[in-house]
Amino acid sequence: MSYQKPIPVKTQDNQPYWDAADRHELVLQKCETCQSYNHPPGPACSKCGSTELSWESQGSDVTGELYSFIVSNRPFLPGFQDDLPTIIAVVELDKVPEVKILANVLECAPDELKIGMPLKMVWQDITEERALPQWVQA
Numbered sequence: 001m002s003y004q005k006p007i008p009v010k011t012q013d014n015q016p017y018w019d020a021a022d023r024h025e026l027v028l029q030k031c032e033t034c035q036s037y038n039h040p041p042g043p044a045c046s047k048c049g050s051t052e053l054s055w056e057s058q059g060s061d062v063t064g065e066l067y068s069f070i071v072s073n074r075p076f077l078p079g080f081q082d083d084l085p086t087i088i089a090v091v092e093l094d095k096v097p098e099v100k101i102l103a104n105v106l107e108c109a110p111d112e113l114k115i116g117m118p119l120k121m122v123w124q125d126i127t128e129e130r131a132l133p134q135w136v137q138a
């Protein structure tokens, strides 16, 4: 069966992020002017407005801790009806705590979730070319 959920669209601003995800790697946008990380990526630094942005690889071994989450019991987008409840989590990266990444926590029952629990990034291959960063329990 083909993938039914919306696939994130690559734009000029986020293409390196999604290209990295497709090869199972995390890259973060970083401001050359104030050295802040800019996530989600955009056309300019959200802190200082600089457009001097570069990309820094975090590799494929990415860990974090659960910062906040919601559990969705009804599909709010097409394609999610078969894997309810869906856990939507904000995860603080261990190596870059100023960056929090929003994704699903997979293979986890909602009552197992605890704020601060260790998580590990995995990449879910959703089509031949595309992969999504997701989280599982570390």
Ligand SMILES: [Zn+2]
Residues within 6 Å of the ligand: 031, 032, 033, 034, 035, 036, 045, 046, 047, 048, 049, 050
């Ligand atoms: Zn900046």
